[in-house]
Amino acid sequence: MSLLAAKRLEKHYGNHVVLENLNFSVEPGEFVTLVGASGCGKTTFLKMLLGTEATSRGSLTLDDKPIPNEPGPDRGVVFQKYSVFPHLTVLGNVIIADELHSSKLLGKSFGAAKRQAIEKALARIDEVGLSHALKKYPHELSGGMQQRLAIAQALMMRPRILLLDEPFGALDPGIRQDMHVLINRLWQEQQLTIFMITHDLKEAFELGTRLWVFDKTRHDPQAPEAYGATITYDLPISRDRPSNELKEALHQGGLQTHTQETLL
Amino acid sequence: MKRFINLAPSRGGRWLLGLLPFLLLAMLYMSLSNARLAENPNDRLLPTPSTMASSFYHLATAENVRTGQIVLWTDTFASLERIVIGVGISALIGLVVGILNGGIPLIRAKLSPLVTVASLIPPMAILPILFIAFGTGEAAKIALIVIGVTPFLIRDLQGHALRLPDEQLIKAQTLGASSWQVLLRVLLPQLTPRLLNATRLALGTAWLFLIAAEAIAAQEGLGYRIFLVRRYLSMDVILPYVAWITLLAFLLDQLLAWISRLAFPWYHSGEGDNS
Incomplete structure (x- = not known):
């Protein structure tokens, strides 16, 4: 039984077909990286996994059941921006997940429950290396620290699936490298299944165990909205093999697509 | 250069x-x-500062022979009470309705058109209705302030709630928040400083309605006094009273600003030169 599976999955807005003919199955523990030209439907796909966009046709199942049509605690998410709450401190941003669970009415814990939540949160915050900034508000943090906080927050309730929408897109190259190490470690330690959208092909090869290239296979110049994108390449990435070799293999395979022109 | x-x-x-x-x-x-x-030398229109000071001092210290009250303080407390209660009720309604409207589409669909229409009714035009309905006592004056200020606050907060990034609402849901928890822990804390800000802007309007209501029917109050002494062309009372009202308005405004900066430091992070 696979964790997540799609059969002839399609998404369209009226006549505008965004995604079509998606077929895949993802096992627990995979790290899927999604690449493709801007506006080809990667984010729409992620929103379908998240539950904020409905599927138009076909099936998308989580544990063999149709995916819930609204966000839930089993699927954590980190966006490129606005991922953390500006009105809460670092500590507040992380313990809120626990508080929402333990206090249904107020969404805020007190006394022993709060101490327990703080203890749990401190471990998460320590994992992402923000222990020195517990009392700071997000606006006092750098972009990289904000994304670390967002990751700690998303992992507080131990989701099975983590969805990342260009989480490192706005960061400096050096900081991005640190974040790669961090996300890689968390993925292995917590046995997460990760879907990550990225524009950086190097990043996609470096982090993922599986690379999906989204692109249109059919294109009608008279009606550009008639056909949607699909997963044109579904490549397993071996961790042992350096990514350069794989890139060459891609070239030799003669993958001359629109995507390759824009990305490689 | x-x-x-x-x-x-x-x-x-x-x-x-x-x-x-x-x-x-x-x-x-x-x-x-x-x-x-x-x-x-007997001109009353532009009195000297010393005349105004002595008139004001007299109003602030001398007891009224008949009632034993000191005019300035009676007026000030009466007016402040009205404006604080009126604006307080408005802020409470504005916050609750603004959050519900901004956060829950099913409620917004019902209430939003009503609020928009209600905000376009000129409150002064329905003052007679208020006097008929509530009598000429305190209730009518407070009601006028509430009716005049609340729709503005609701619309401001609703707009601000709608401008919160969707990412935050989605994030809260992935952390397991229910609808109620999203309202309570995401919308409420982020809209409260906005409410203080909007209330500061609405205070000017609130004073306008207060003075207008007092001018028409009252036994005491700052607006009542000004319109009373107008009959005697007592500019030596009117001018200090206007300055006094301005000072009170300024202090109320600064009080709200101070509370907001103290309680919501994160909200004021993006502000530049606000002198």
Whole structure:
């Protein structure tokens, strides 16, 4: 039984077909990286996994059941921006997940429950290396620290699936490298299944165990909205093999697509 | 030579420059007042500052022979009570309805058109209805402030709630938040500082309605006093009263600003030069 599976999955807005003919199955523990030209439907796909966009046709199942049509605690998410709450401190941003669970009415814990939540949160915050900034508000943090906080927050309730929408897109190259190490470690330690959208092909090869290239296979110049994108390449990435070799293999395979022109 | 837009006064210079227009206005008033009084020492239109000061001092210290009350303080407390209760009720309604409207589409669909229409009714036009419905006591004056200020607050908060990034609402849901928890822990704390800000802007309107209501029917109050002594052309009372109302309005405004900065430091992080 696979964790997540799609059969002839399609998404369209009226006549505008965004995604079509998606077929895949993802096992627990995979790290899927999604690449493709801007506006080809990667984010729409992620929103379908998240539950904020409905599927138009076909099936998308989580544990063999149709995916819930609204966000839930089993699927954590980190966006490129606005991922953390500006009105809460670092500590507040992380313990809120626990508080929402333990206090249904107020969404805020007190006394022993709060101490327990703080203890749990401190471990998460320590994992992402923000222990020195517990009392700071997000606006006092750098972009990289904000994304670390967002990751700690998303992992507080131990989701099975983590969805990342260009989480490192706005960061400096050096900081991005640190974040790669961090996300890689968390993925292995917590046995997460990760879907990550990225524009950086190097990043996609470096982090993922599986690379999906989204692109249109059919294109009608008279009606550009008639056909949607699909997963044109579904490549397993071996961790042992350096990514350069794989890139060459891609070239030799003669993958001359629109995507390759824009990305490689 | 730097560009004009890049020249900024120093801290001390800013104070002096800010004081300058006030000094100029004061000098202008003094010269006009002196000119009129030189012609007719009994002129009442532009009294000297010392006349105004002694009238004001008299109002602030002397007990009314008949009631035993001191006029200025009775007026001030009556007006402040009305405006604080009125604005307080407005803020409470504005916050609750604004959050519900901004956060829950099913409620917004029902209430939003009503609020938009209600906000376009000129409150002064329905003042007679209020006097008929509530009598000429306190209730009508407070109701006028509430009716005048609440729709603005609701619309401001609703708009602000809708402008919160969707990412935050989605994030809260992935952390397991229910609808109620999203309202309570995401919308409420982020809209409260906005409410303080909107209330500051609405205070001017609230004073307008207060003075208007007091002018028409009241036994005491700052607006009542001004309109009462107008009959005797007592500019020596009216001018200090206007200054006093301005001072009270300024203090209320600064109080709200101070509370907001103290309680919501994160909200004021993006502010630049707000002098």
